[in-house]
Amino acid sequence: MWVVATAGHVDHGKSTLVRALTGMEPDRWAEERRRGMTIDLGFAWTALPSGGTVAFVDVPGHERFVPNMLAGVGPAPAALLVVAADEGWMPQSAEHLAALHALGVSYGLLAVTRADLADPGPALAQARERIAATRLGGVEAVAVSAVTGAGLPELRAALDRLVARLPAPALDAPVRLWVDRAFTVRGSGTVVTGTLGGGRLAVGDELELADTGEPVRVRGLHRLGAARERVEAVARVAVNLRNVPRDRLGRGDALLTPGRFGRTDLLDVRIAGDPAADLPVTLTLHVGSAAVAARVRPLGPDAARLRLARPLPLLVGDRALLRDPGRHHVAGGVTVLDVAPPPLARRGAAAARARVLAGLDGRPDLAGELRRRGLARRGELTRMGVPVTAAAVAGDWLADPDHWRGLAARLATEAARYAAEHLLEPGVPVDVLRHRLGLPDRALVEALVRPPLRLAAGRVTGSGQGALPGPVARAVARVRAEYGDRPFQAPEAHRLADLGLGPREIGAAVRAGALLRLAENVVLLPGAVDDAARVLARLPQPFTLSAARQALDTTRRVAVPLLELLDRRGVTRRLPDDARTVVAPPGP
Ligand SMILES: Nc1nc2c(ncn2[C@@H]2O[C@H](COP(=O)(O)OP(=O)(O)O)[C@@H](O)[C@H]2O)c(=O)[nH]1
Ligand SMILES: [Mg+2]
Secondary structure: OEEEEEEOOOOOOHHHHHHHHHOOOOOOOHHHHHHOOOOOOEEEEEEOOOOOEEEEEEOOOOHHHHHHHHHHHOOOOEEEEEEEOOOOOOHHHHHHHHHHHHOOOOOEEEEEEOOOOOOHHHHHHHHHHHHHOOOOOOOEEEEOOOOOOOOHHHHHHHHHHHHHHOOOOOOOOOOEEEOOEEEEEOOOEEEEEEEEOOOEEEOOOEEEEOOOOOEEEEEEEEEOOEEEOEEEOOEEEEEEEEOOOHHHOOOOOEEEOOOOOOOEEEEEEEEEEOOHHHOOOEEEEEEOOEEEEEEEEEOOOOEEEEEEEEEEOOOOOOEEEEEEOOOOEEEEEEEEEEOOOOOOOOOOHHHHHHHHHHOOOOOOOHHHHHHHHOEEEHHHHHHHOOOOOOOOOEOOEEEOHHHHHHHHHHHHHHHHHHHHHOOOOOOEEHHHHHHHHOOOOHHHHHHHOOOOOEEEOOEEEOOOOOOOOHHHHHHHHHHHHHHOOOOOOOOOHHHHHHOOOOHHHHHHHHHOOOOEEEEOOEEEOOOHHHHHHHHHHOOOOOEOHHHHHHHHOOOHHHHHHHHHHHHHHOOEEEOOOOOEEEOOOOOO
16 A cells, blocks of 8 residues: 655645545545535545555645644655646645655655646646755646546556655564544544554554553554554554543654654754754644644754654654744754754853764764764664664673773773772772763673773772782781791781781782782782692602691691692692592692
């Protein structure tokens, strides 16, 4: 199915043409039929000669109802422009064309209606010239009369050629169904309709209401008036929602694939049209079926920051338009550049931001997004409309490679600085580093730890080795002097206390490699383990604990943990009878 919106001045024959093409009545309201004028959007569809189906969103042409027109055109990918042969180009012909251009609609067709009333030639030439200057370019044109039927077969054939050119919808895209109508059906509850431009819907699907974020479930689906289990884009759909009161949603809301869209009331945009500096401070932003007041802050000649009166589910690259309702003036087409822009608090931030925006084009770009943000979460990027194709550095965090390298270097510097400031502490707490580096998540700090730094018990260790506070260094020097010639005798606990070596000091000396801790309050000088292995290797193998103790000239207090340490290091092996052999003697 294809969806085509009508466009054109009031009374130029849009609804009559849709009726003639489809046999359906697009003017749904009694008031519309009584007044002979379209007020709100109408819907009708027909089969084309090729067998394909085209659904029309018939829009009102009256100047008062341009917002309704925009709600219908916003989500539709193609337009049928209608100009009456007997009236020619009129104000809403121009305004509707400007809207199509601003929204980036580039597929269309011109129908010159009421060709039985006047020579269609002049209106056709005039309209074609105006259309050629827009994104629609050189469109096919057909003169028709709904009264005589002249031109209708040609128009059908031209519609077939038009829809054949339309790009295929992205069926794997997340759903963002802009609601253009919401009503209650007795016995079924709330039903909303919209143009499904991408993705798929199925009965039972869970979706999210854009305005409130609340989850809703699809109870039933209709496509062109017939019940369906599933519907693919492009389609006109009616969605029956389970347990959703009618007053919870309306035109301008949207049904979303959960988790795939953010809601933003602050965005940076490119504006094609009036110079940004000339725009009124307040305009209406039209996007999808929504119309929201926007405060405009120019950032450069063709870029601006918009503050919306309510948040919308927008993605980078979305097309929208800004309109001045008072002047009936389409101020410009909008391309969304950033849906999560940085605050502009510092002096000069706006100018810097303008320079950044000048380099953006609305095409989602992961590398650029990371370059600008440094770090971003996977879900955040997805909800901006930026496909995540790179690996995370930690958890669900992605990082710009340069920024990440810089953080690793800063982490090493900060860890060393902390170690120098806190000599007796076993490394720097992860949270301290997180704070000093300004990182939002501990997992990032942990992922930044590289050898020789290590992560142990919530701290980053391995910095500042050898730098012991003076008193500790002096105490260690005393141990070295006193025990250098009896390396396997450990100072008694009271001797350690006399030297001022408590648990904290010993811990620092051990981390600095100045002492070796065998057990609580049992320390040796660092070379003792290799020396012990060499002594033990010269014993008849296997040897007993007692033989080891005598050879090393030490006590059980030292020998037991020393041998256990040698076992753990694979230097000795303990046999079933508790004797040991040296299996891997150290070098000389
Ligand atoms: N003679 C003639 N009248 C037409 C034709 N198309 C529409 N009309 C009349 O023009 C008026 C406006 O048509 P309508 O479809 O409501 O215009 P819309 O406002 O563009 O939807 C109606 O009175 C129609 O009957 C046509 O091809 N020939
Ligand atoms: Mg009409």
